[in-house]
Amino acid sequence: MILNTTHNNPEHKQIIADLIGSPYSLVQKLKMKGIGSKRMIIDEVSPNMQNMMNKVSDINYANIELRPKGIMIMINQGLNNFTWIIPYYQLVIYKVNGSSLHAQGRFIHFRNSKTFKENKRFFDKLLDEKVKYDMQFAMPQSV
Template sequence: MIINTTHHNTEHKQIIADLIGSPFSLLQKFKMKGVGSKRMIIDKVSPNMQSMMNKVSDINYANIELRPKGILVMINQGLKNFTWIIPYYQLTIYKVNGSSLHAQGRFVHFKNNKTFKENKKFFDKLLDEKVRYDMLFAMPQGI
């Protein structure tokens, strides 16, 4: 689900909390050594997300925030902000010449450059959180 978060709206906060949980507490953020990525340059997006990209040749940026049951991908388009809400069970990550996040029939591909390389630890943390979430619903092994 993608919502326009340019202006504060209490309904958006409730929708996000229902889908992927409330933000981590301050203590949890310290234990995890942060829950947000640095901004990354968007290389490509799926055709159904093209309307959120800058029309001129400006660089498109996004950053990611971890939540207990998913992630928020925050995309900046000029003065507008869009948030893509992705629960962990829908998230697929591909690492091909950068990294791609796929979910809900959409994708965002981040350019493999200095800003992406600075986020390597964040992507490791993201994968750990996704695996931890997936293990909650893992099928039991044979008896």
């Protein structure tokens, strides 16, 4: 689900909390050593997300925030902000010349640049959180 979060809307906070959980507390953020990525350059997006990209030849940026049951990708388009909410069970990550996140029939590809390399620890943390979430619903091994 993609929300226009340019202006504060209490309904959006409730929708986000229902889909991917409430934000982590300050203590949890400190234990995890941060829950947000640095901004990354968007290289390519799916055709159904083109309306959120800058029309001119500007560079598009996004950053990611972890939540207990998913992630939020915040996309900046000039003065507008969009938030793509992805529960972990829908998230698929590909590591191809950068990183590509797929969910809900959409994708976003981040350029393999200096800003992306600075986020390597964040992506490791993202994968760990996704695996932890998926292991809650793993089928027991038969003997």
